[in-house]
Amino acid sequence: MDFKTDFKPLTTQPQEIEDKSFQIITDELGPHPFTEEQYPVVQRVIHASADFELGRSLVFHPKAIEAGIASIRSGEKIVADVQMVQVGISKDRIRKYGGGVHVYISDPDVVEEAKRLNTTRAIISMRKAAREAEGGIYAIGNAPTALLELIRMVKEGLAKPSLIIGMPVGFVSAAESKDELRRLDVPFITNIGRKGGSTIVVAAVNALSLLADKRN
Amino acid sequence: MDFKTDFKPLTTQPQEIEDKSFQIITDELGPHPFTEEQYPVVQRVIHASADFELGRSLVFHPKAIEAGIASIRSGEKIVADVQMVQVGISKDRIRKYGGGVHVYISDPDVVEEAKRLNTTRAIISMRKAAREAEGGIYAIGNAPTALLELIRMVKEGLAKPSLIIGMPVGFVSAAESKDELRRLDVPFITNIGRKGGSTIVVAAVNALSLLADKRN
Numbered sequence: 001m002d003f004k005t006d007f008k009p010l011t012t013q014p015q016e017i018e019d020k021s022f023q024i025i026t027d028e029l030g031p032h033p034f035t036e037e038q039y040p041v042v043q044r045v046i047h048a049s050a051d052f053e054l055g056r057s058l059v060f061h062p063k064a065i066e067a068g069i070a071s072i073r074s075g076e077k078i079v080a081d082v083q084m085v086q087v088g089i090s091k092d093r094i095r096k097y098g099g100g101v102h103v104y105i106s107d108p109d110v111v112e113e114a115k116r117l118n119t120t121r122a123i124i125s126m127r128k129a130a131r132e133a134e135g136g137i138y139a140i141g142n143a144p145t146a147l148l149e150l151i152r153m154v155k156e157g158l159a160k161p162s163l164i165i166g167m168p169v170g171f172v173s174a175a176e177s178k179d180e181l182r183r184l185d186v187p188f189i190t191n192i193g194r195k196g197g198s199t200i201v202v203a204a205v206n207a208l209s210l211l212a213d214k215r216n
Numbered sequence: 217m218d219f220k221t222d223f224k225p226l227t228t229q230p231q232e233i234e235d236k237s238f239q240i241i242t243d244e245l246g247p248h249p250f251t252e253e254q255y256p257v258v259q260r261v262i263h264a265s266a267d268f269e270l271g272r273s274l275v276f277h278p279k280a281i282e283a284g285i286a287s288i289r290s291g292e293k294i295v296a297d298v299q300m301v302q303v304g305i306s307k308d309r310i311r312k313y314g315g316g317v318h319v320y321i322s323d324p325d326v327v328e329e330a331k332r333l334n335t336t337r338a339i340i341s342m343r344k345a346a347r348e349a350e351g352g353i354y355a356i357g358n359a360p361t362a363l364l365e366l367i368r369m370v371k372e373g374l375a376k377p378s379l380i381i382g383m384p385v386g387f388v389s390a391a392e393s394k395d396e397l398r399r400l401d402v403p404f405i406t407n408i409g410r411k412g413g414s415t416i417v418v419a420a421v422n423a424l425s426l427l428a429d430k431r432n
Contacts, residue, residue, distance in 0.1 A: 014336055017361075021387040050385050050410035051267070084414065087299045120230055145233075169266050169415075171237040194266035198300065199385075199413045 021047055028052065037065045041189065041207040048203035049195075057191040059182055064163060065211065067187035071137050071162035072212040075099045078205065079129040079161075081122055081140040081147075081168075088202030089139070093209035104128045122146035130159035137163045137208075141201030144173035151180050164188045165204050167196030237263055244268065253281045257405065257423040264419035265411075273407040275398055280379060281427065283403035287353050287378035288428040291315045294421065295345040297338055297356040297363075297384075304418030305355070309425035320344045338362035346375035353379045353424075357417030360389035367396050380404045381420050383412030 025046050034042050038060050046055035061067075072078075075098025080086040086103040094101060104110050104125035114121040122143035129138070130153050138161045140147045147166045153159035166181045167190055168174045178190045189204055241262050250258050254276050262271035277283075288294075291314025296302040302319040310317060320326050320341035330337040338359035345354070346369050354377045356363045363382045369375035382397045383406055384390045394406045405420055 013334075017388045024387045047387070048385065048413065050387065050390070050412070083303045084300050084418075087303050088414070118229075169264065170233075171240045171263070171266065172233045174266070196266070197264065197413075197415045198304070199415055202300075 018047075025055075029055065032056065034058070034060075035065075037211060040211060041065070041204050044203040044207040045200055048199045049197075051195065054191060054195045054200070057193055057195070059188075059190050059192060061186070061188045064187045064189050065208070068137060068163045068165075068189075068208040069212045069215060071135060072099060072209050073097050073215065074135075076162060077102050077133055077136040079103070079126075079136055079138045080201075081105065081125065081138075082142040082198060084198035085139050085141050085201050085205075088198060089205050090209060093206075093213055097212070102129065102132075120145045123149040126150045126153065126159075134160045135162045137161065137165060137205065139165045139201045139205050140168055141196060141198040142168055144168045144170055144177040147177040147181060148173065151177070151184055154184060154186055161186060164190075165201055166190045167200050167204070169195055169197040169200075234263075241271075245271065248272065250274075250276075251281075253427060256427060257281070257420050260419040260423040261416050264415045267411065270407060270411045270416070273409055273411070275404075275406050275408060277402070277404045280403045280405050281424070284353060284379045284381075284405075284424040285428045285431060287351060288315060288425050289313050289431065290351075292378060293318050293349055293352040295319070295342075295352055295354045296417075297321065297341065297354075298358040298414060300414035301355050301357050301417050301421075304414060305421050306425060309422075309429055313428070318345065318348075336361045339365040342366045342369065342375075350376045351378045353377065353381060353421065355381045355417045355421050356384055357412060357414040358384055360384045360386055360393040363393040363397060364389065367393070367400055370400060370402055377402060380406075381417050382406045383416050383420070385411055385413040385416075 022043055025043050042055045042058050046052055078101045080101055080103045082105055083103055086101050089101050105121045110121055110124045110128055114124045122145045126146050126149045138150055147168055150159055175194050181188050181190045238259055241259050258271045258274050262268055294317045296317055296319040298321055299319055302317050305317050321337045326337055326340045326344055330340045338361045342362050342365045354366055363384055366375055391410050397404050397406045
């Protein structure tokens with residue numbers, strides 16, 4: 001293909017850009033309460049949001065990092081609440097261990113069932129995910145209703161996730177769903193407040209798969 | 217499919233959740249400098265980020281909303297810098313007018329050319345997009361290098377977008393790329409500072425297609 005190539009180069013080395021960004025984040029964040037293995041997750045969340053307040057608001061279950069690494073290295077599935085989370089996750093490092101990233105929210109049976117029950121597709125998609133397999137990482141960036149449903153299923157013994165990454169964004173039930181998650185005795189990564197979103201959850205998953213890779 | 221249905225319902229009416237969210241946003245935002253047609257974009261950006269500071273930092277070229285609506289209603293293409301933006305945009309309202317959402321960053325020829333020139337795939341993808349058609353909405357949420365390249369092509373007469381929605385997030389060149397965009401005499405929607413991202417740009421595009429629909 002005949003591309004125009006008569007342009008002066010910008011700062012265009014992807015690795016260089018990322019390294020420089022991470023250095024700025026570390027410098028500006030200063031002292032923080034996170035462990036050495038939690039910090040890469042925080043760093044990538046700040047990288048994806050340019051929001052230090054959001055980064056500082058992250059809360060980790062004590063076993064979250066280990067559980068996430070073990071889940072990825074065992075090839076367990078990752079369940080995304082929405083397609084934006086699904087496409088954002090770096091697949092190579094997941095597939096290497098036999099895993100994959102699944103999203104059920106647009107499955108015809110999920111759409112149909114949500115209509116029938118007059119509820120959200122997000123809720124029904126979590127029920128389907130929990131039925132399909134035990135374990136796995138649930139990455140929820142968009143729908144508080146999905147997170148609340150997952151929490152309820154965990155409490156009732158109907159879902160057994162290895163790790164819940166729950167950071168839905170929003171004004172109705174988002175902060176409350178995360179408050180609920182923090183009370184759960186299941187490995188979780190979440191944040192305090194309304195902020196979050198697909199890009200934030202993607203950043204956390206990608207940080208975890210990089211940590212999983214470093215164990216080699 | 218046999219879904220578990222023995223759950224108590226949550227607040228699960230999607231339209232009700234959205235209406236309530238938008239009311240909270242309007243109440244908490246209070247007085248603002250935006251026009252009646254700019255405001256739905258601001259509102260959806262805040263909805264997607266829970267970040268009033270980000271919402272307030274939006275800047276609109278005077279012709280941005282009209283240009284965006286006209287572009288959508290003419291069935292012009294929307295170019296996304298990354299797949300997360302592509303999948304996030306509501307397609308039904310775009311396709312209705314004959315348009316579609318395109319992303320070139322993973323095209324084999326783009327990947328190959330970026331390697332050959334030792335530059336970012338984002339830059340090469342913008343060159344390919346500009347060659348494929350005039351006009352269109354460029355929705356850039358991730359890569360400052362893509363936005364800087366698009367600005368350069370506009371200045372050199374090599375790209376003629378109908379509207380640029382440029383809100384890449386990041387620490388290297390993101391804020392600077394938006395400063396450049398604000399100096400361009402082409403319809404744009406952008407924000408001041410480092411914040412932004414795929415979900416933010418998606419929110420802006422979806423607000424525009426809703427506005428386009430209201431013209432019926």
